Amino acid sequence: MSAPGRPKREYRSAQHEGTPVTALAIDVRGLTKRYDGRAVVDDVALQVATGRICGFLGPNGSGKTTTIRMLCGLLKPDAGEGTCLGLDVLRESRAIKRQSGYMTQKFGLYEDLSIRENLDFIARLFELERRTEAVDQALARLGLVERQRQLAGTLSGGWKQRLALAACLIHAPRLLLLDEPTAGVDPKARREFWDEIHRLAQEGMTVLVSTHYMDEAERCDELVYIAYGTVLARGTGAEVVRQAGLGADASLEQAFVALIARAQDNFAAP
Ligand SMILES: Nc1ncnc2c1ncn2[C@@H]1O[C@H](COP(=O)(O)OP(=O)(O)OP(=O)(O)O)[C@@H](O)[C@H]1O
Numbered sequence: 001m002s003a004p005g006r007p008k009r010e011y012r013s014a015q016h017e018g019t020p021v022t023a024l025a026i027d028v029r030g031l032t033k034r035y036d037g038r039a040v041v042d043d044v045a046l047q048v049a050t051g052r053i054c055g056f057l058g059p060n061g062s063g064k065t066t067t068i069r070m071l072c073g074l075l076k077p078d079a080g081e082g083t084c085l086g087l088d089v090l091r092e093s094r095a096i097k098r099q100s101g102y103m104t105q106k107f108g109l110y111e112d113l114s115i116r117e118n119l120d121f122i123a124r125l126f127e128l129e130r131r132t133e134a135v136d137q138a139l140a141r142l143g144l145v146e147r148q149r150q151l152a153g154t155l156s157g158g159w160k161q162r163l164a165l166a167a168c169l170i171h172a173p174r175l176l177l178l179d180e181p182t183a184g185v186d187p188k189a190r191r192e193f194w195d196e197i198h199r200l201a202q203e204g205m206t207v208l209v210s211t212h213y214m215d216e217a218e219r220c221d222e223l224v225y226i227a228y229g230t231v232l233a234r235g236t237g238a239e240v241v242r243q244a245g246l247g248a249d250a251s252l253e254q255a256f257v258a259l260i261a262r263a264q265d266n267f268a269a270p
Contacts, residue, residue, distance in 0.1 A: 025050045025175050025206035026071060028082030028089055033066050033075065033229075041066045042229040044080070048208055048222075050174075053201050055220030056210040059260060063229040064210040065105065068177045071208070072102045085175055098126070100175040101168030105183060107160050111153030115144050115163050118152055119170055126171040138166040142196070158189025165196065176200070178209040182216065194219050214253050223252075225259055228267040232259045 029045040041063040048054040056064050069075035071084055073093025082089055084096045109118045119138055123131040139145045142162045147155075152163060161181060168176060176197075182190040194216060197207055201221075209220070217223055223240050225233045233243040237252055244255035244262075 022083070022086040023050060024048065024083075025052075026054075026082075026084055026208060028071065028080060028084070031067060031070055031080035031082070032078050033063075033070060034078050040229050041070070041077075044226070044229070044231055046071075046208075046224060046231075048206055050206050051201055051204045052221045053197060053207045053209065053219070055217045055223045056208055056226065057212070057217055057223060057256065058210075058226035062227045064226060065179055066229075067226070068102070068179050068208065068210065071096075072100050072177050073097045074102070098171065099173055100177060101171070101173040103164050103168050103176070103178045103181050105180045107152075107164060109152050109160075109163060109167060112151060114149050114151055115139070115155075115166075116148040118163060119166055122167045122170050128171060134170050134172075138170050141169065142166040156189075157185045158192070161185055161189065161193055165193070169200075174205065176205060176207045176209070178207065180210050180212065182211070182213065190216070214251070217252050225256060227260055227263045230263075230267070232263055 024047050026046050026048040031041055031044040031046070032039055033041040044063070044067055046067070056068070058064055066075065070077045070080075071089065073089065073096045077089070080089070085099050087095045089096065110121070113121065116135060116139065119135045120131065123134050128134050139148050142165060144162060144166060147159065152160065155163065165181070182193050185193070190213070197209070198219070201207055209216070211217060218237065222236055223234065224231055225240060233240045233255070235243070238248065240252065241248065241250050241255045244250070244258040246255055246258055
């Protein structure tokens, strides 16, 4: 786990200057979403301090994507309340969307546009005033300058993820919601991606990132483990291991296996 006490600089963004920085970038409780009468997210509470990297883990279908989509205002919760970036998740979802970057599981950019054209398109959607400058900054930040004319469809998985992250950053958000951003990406590209996430957090960006990779969980400041739509454990790695009822020398993977075994007894259909 990265050092919890590391100093933070405020993530500066031209678009959101003057917006107050709240101590908790995410502060929600009771979040619930039902489909066909079944709660797929059930009374979830999440608190993430500004500038922290929170790993969001859980088995397939446990409710991570649904939770993330409720946080960024793409999905209306059936119940729950709270704030993202100090904005009400129920009433101010438009403002939350403008100040957060959401990276979906699937590459969502245009394969027949170049890297630069994709970023320019996103900048237009956000109606950015200094569009060229924003695109240039995103290209430079993610090391994409030399490839800017390359068609997105011809990029490898790792470079696609870089482009997707650049697109998330184009409007200088203060919160990143990343849904399995490195799925299927090779270890070197994953490591570089995470180095960038840490640089952003050092500048004050808050990051909620879902992942199935244990080495990525290790690189988070804190973790939330969810299954059956319910939070089973949260805290630092050591705290999660303790909550799983294991000794201090147990791994995170062992902790998750123990937590899910316990949850199966409580939640699984007979
Ligand atoms: N629009 C929908 N209609 C009906 N059920 C849905 C819908 N969206 C999600 N679900 C169900 O909600 C549950 C949680 O899905 P969700 O995608 O949030 O899980 P997840 O933890 O992100 O999974 P994964 O790790 O596989 O991405 C699943 O059982 C899924 O089938």
